[in-house]
Amino acid sequence: MLLLIKVRLCYDCYCIPKQTTDSFLPPKLSPTLPVHRNNNRSMIVPLFFLVVLATISYNAMASAPPPEKCKSTEHCDVDINLSSVPETTLWTLQNRALVASDSSKDWFQDDKAVEIHSSIKYDYEASFGKPDDSHGIRSWLFDQHILDFWRDNPDGTVVNFAEGLETQRFRLEESRPLGTLWISVDLPSAMKAREHFILPNAENLHVAASVLDTDEWMHLVPRDKPVFFTAQGLFMYLNEKDLRGLFQKISNEFPSSTILFDSLSKWLSDKTTSPEGWKLTDTYTTPPMPFGVNKDKAQGVFQSWVSNAKVEEVPWPLEKDNSFFMRNVAPLLIRLPMIQNLVPAMVMKVKFPPSTKYG
Numbered sequence: 001m002l003l004l005i006k007v008r009l010c011y012d013c014y015c016i017p018k019q020t021t022d023s024f025l026p027p028k029l030s031p032t033l034p035v036h037r038n039n040n041r042s043m044i045v046p047l048f049f050l051v052v053l054a055t056i057s058y059n060a061m062a063s064a065p066p067p068e069k070c071k072s073t074e075h076c077d078v079d080i081n082l083s084s085v086p087e088t089t090l091w092t093l094q095n096r097a098l099v100a101s102d103s104s105k106d107w108f109q110d111d112k113a114v115e116i117h118s119s120i121k122y123d124y125e126a127s128f129g130k131p132d133d134s135h136g137i138r139s140w141l142f143d144q145h146i147l148d149f150w151r152d153n154p155d156g157t158v159v160n161f162a163e164g165l166e167t168q169r170f171r172l173e174e175s176r177p178l179g180t181l182w183i184s185v186d187l188p189s190a191m192k193a194r195e196h197f198i199l200p201n202a203e204n205l206h207v208a209a210s211v212l213d214t215d216e217w218m219h220l221v222p223r224d225k226p227v228f229f230t231a232q233g234l235f236m237y238l239n240e241k242d243l244r245g246l247f248q249k250i251s252n253e254f255p256s257s258t259i260l261f262d263s264l265s266k267w268l269s270d271k272t273t274s275p276e277g278w279k280l281t282d283t284y285t286t287p288p289m290p291f292g293v294n295k296d297k298a299q300g301v302f303q304s305w306v307s308n309a310k311v312e313e314v315p316w317p318l319e320k321d322n323s324f325f326m327r328n329v330a331p332l333l334i335r336l337p338m339i340q341n342l343v344p345a346m347v348m349k350v351k352f353p354p355s356t357k358y359g
């Protein structure tokens with residue numbers, strides 16, 4: 001049954017076609033009932049509709065126009081040679097480029113993503129299969145939260161963990177307050193790939209290091225200004241102990257800061273760490289994603305890491321999806337307690353308290 005859902009629910013985690021994922025539940029609607037084995041029979045009817053309708057929606061999406069081919073005469077066929085987790089930045093790039101190339105989705109404009117996507121020598125579909133909307137929607141959602149942060153904090157710093165080939169700062173540049181700092185932290189191979197296309201400067205710093213090597217990047221973040229941390233498609237690749245340590249360190253060092261991130265459901269995380277792994281295509285299996293938490297436990301888990309932190313789930317913008325299923329059926333289905341933990345991922349926001357000290 002889970003396999004069927006996986007086949008057509010969307011993401012690296014999000015929509016409902018193809019790969020699988022995200023957060024569809026407004027926090028106030030989040031039920032707290034755990035999923036029990038004896039719920040299986042009562043799940044058959046909603047799951048049947050979910051699979052049928054998601055399949056229809058997937059097929060409709062699969063017919064979206066593909067991103068354009070490289071138009072540049074100088075930068076086509078760039079070989080960026082990524083593997084393991086850094087390679088997954090090509091998966092999210094492919095999906096964002098699809099949305100940005102689709103003129104019916106004018107809410108997501110990203111010429112830079114389309115240009116970078118088309119410049120790289122890589123068979124995206126052979127690895128990741130047909131592109132979908134998931135990461136375009138996720139990026140749009142993260143964009144809105146950064147814009148809100150700047151509206152309230154016009155001198156605020158954005159620290160973007162695991163930015164990979166994200167072109168978010170270009171999408172937001174017209175609304176970005178003058179003189180604000182943007183710090184991008186990613187592993188050395190991913191940062192090298194980024195710098196084929198995007199160079200750092202005085203207001204846009206690049207740190208080629210793991211986010212867990214906090215000595216490499218924390219000293220660059222101003223202490224006298226508000227800070228907004230974002231992590232799209234990162235935390236699932238870390239282990240729980242490291243992630244908890246990172247949260248506590250950020251809370252110690254940057255009181256009152258906020259972090260926005262996405263997180264996988266437990267079943268999908270377990271799938272990626274199983275012997276067969278999560279195969280997206282015949283030739284590509286995702287790297288293991290060891291950290292996952294179910295929707296009905298997520299708030300409690302993140303809360304337990306940093307006491308007095310304000311933890312909320314950010315509703316997934318289902319209205320951005322063109323499909324009948326995602327607009328009309330998913331909002332109803334995800335209210336069912338037996339469905340909520342099957343949703344492959346969620347977006348969470350944690351506001352750290354004004355002061356905490358962890359060992």
Ligand SMILES: C[S@@+](CC[C@H](N)C(=O)[O-])C[C@H]1O[C@@H](n2cnc3c(N)ncnc32)[C@H](O)[C@@H]1O
Binds near residue numbers: 092093161234
């Ligand atoms: C799925 S991609 C997401 C890229 C980008 N955030 C996006 O949404 O397009 C995962 C990214 O996590 C980065 N990454 C993995 N482990 C990391 C770590 N420990 N520290 C920093 N970045 C890491 C990879 O290099 C890669 O760029």
